[in-house]
Amino acid sequence: MYIDSKNLSNTINNFYDSHMYTPELLDFYQQSDYVNLGYWDDEVSTPKEACDLLMSKLLDFIPEKQGNILDVACGKGETTRYITKFYSPDEIIGINISEKQLSNCRKTLPSATFQLMDATSLQFENNSFDAVICVEAAFHFNTREKFLKEALRVLKPGGYLVLSDILLTCEGEESFLHKVENENYVQDLDAYEALCRRVGFESITIVDATENCWRRHYRYAVEFVHEKFLNHQFDFSTLQHYMSFYYRQVEALKYYLLASARKEK
Numbered sequence: 001m002y003i004d005s006k007n008l009s010n011t012i013n014n015f016y017d018s019h020m021y022t023p024e025l026l027d028f029y030q031q032s033d034y035v036n037l038g039y040w041d042d043e044v045s046t047p048k049e050a051c052d053l054l055m056s057k058l059l060d061f062i063p064e065k066q067g068n069i070l071d072v073a074c075g076k077g078e079t080t081r082y083i084t085k086f087y088s089p090d091e092i093i094g095i096n097i098s099e100k101q102l103s104n105c106r107k108t109l110p111s112a113t114f115q116l117m118d119a120t121s122l123q124f125e126n127n128s129f130d131a132v133i134c135v136e137a138a139f140h141f142n143t144r145e146k147f148l149k150e151a152l153r154v155l156k157p158g159g160y161l162v163l164s165d166i167l168l169t170c171e172g173e174e175s176f177l178h179k180v181e182n183e184n185y186v187q188d189l190d191a192y193e194a195l196c197r198r199v200g201f202e203s204i205t206i207v208d209a210t211e212n213c214w215r216r217h218y219r220y221a222v223e224f225v226h227e228k229f230l231n232h233q234f235d236f237s238t239l240q241h242y243m244s245f246y247y248r249q250v251e252a253l254k255y256y257l258l259a260s261a262r263k264e265k
């Protein structure tokens with residue numbers, strides 16, 4: 001069944017607004033407000049550390065972290081909080097389609113600005129931002145290409161877009177995102193680079209982070225839920241619920257990528 005943009009937003013909000021606040025998820029992320037797979041290397045031992053490292057890797061793409069920055073699909077505000085290591089809070093704007101998550105953001109970071117907005121229709125003037133960041137959300141957008149065009153438009157000349165994104169199979173797009181038209185389908189990393197170039201970006205870097213982000217996260221999460229089961233903190237049906245969620249993702253997910261692209265000076 002094809003879902004139009006409004007229904008898609010409602011579906012996405014129903015999913016995140018319920019799952020992001022469960023005790024299990026908060027426990028997994030050690031009471032932090034992150035909801036992403038993180039970047040796992042040999043030094044990382046917890047999801048919170050992995051999420052911090054993902055932020056560090058993405059911000060590393062921006063050579064001079066100056067001026068203002070837009071955090072697209074800012075979740076509950078933990079990515080935005082990380083950005084304050086480099087940018088003053090009054091130079092940071094976060095946007096999301098969920099009012100519930102935004103109210104969380106405003107409590108976490110009162111001196112930053114948070115607005116209800118769809119990533120594919122940014123309500124900002126041309127050439128407004130020195131940088132745009134988007135952590136693990138563009139696969140939800142209807143479409144990713146519309147978002148990339150909007151990001152290019154609102155960036156100042158010479159500004160950077162940095163993001164992490166997930167490429168799904170066609171079947172994954174349908175079952176996870178209810179999009180049978182597959183307008184968002186991107187086959188591989190070369191096609192992703194070509195898309196960024198076609199939209200108008202230059203100096204494009206695409207990094208395959210499937211092993212560090214998805215596969216290592218998967219191994220950690222599978223062990224985490226089994227440990228809970230062994231310790232009688234999860235019953236069998238809870239274990240089955242999480243494992244079926246993870247097994248379905250194995251089928252659906254092709255690549256996890258990090259990307260950086262610059263608007264021409």
Ligand SMILES: C[S@@+](CC[C@H](N)C(=O)[O-])C[C@H]1O[C@@H](n2cnc3c(N)ncnc32)[C@H](O)[C@@H]1O
Nearest residue numbers: 034035036073074075096097118119135137140
């Ligand atoms: C996996 S979460 C990532 C949240 C956050 N960036 C983080 O890393 O913790 C995906 C987020 O994308 C947001 N989102 C989905 N579609 C969106 C859209 N069209 N415009 C803006 N935000 C959107 C969701 O509300 C959710 O907060």
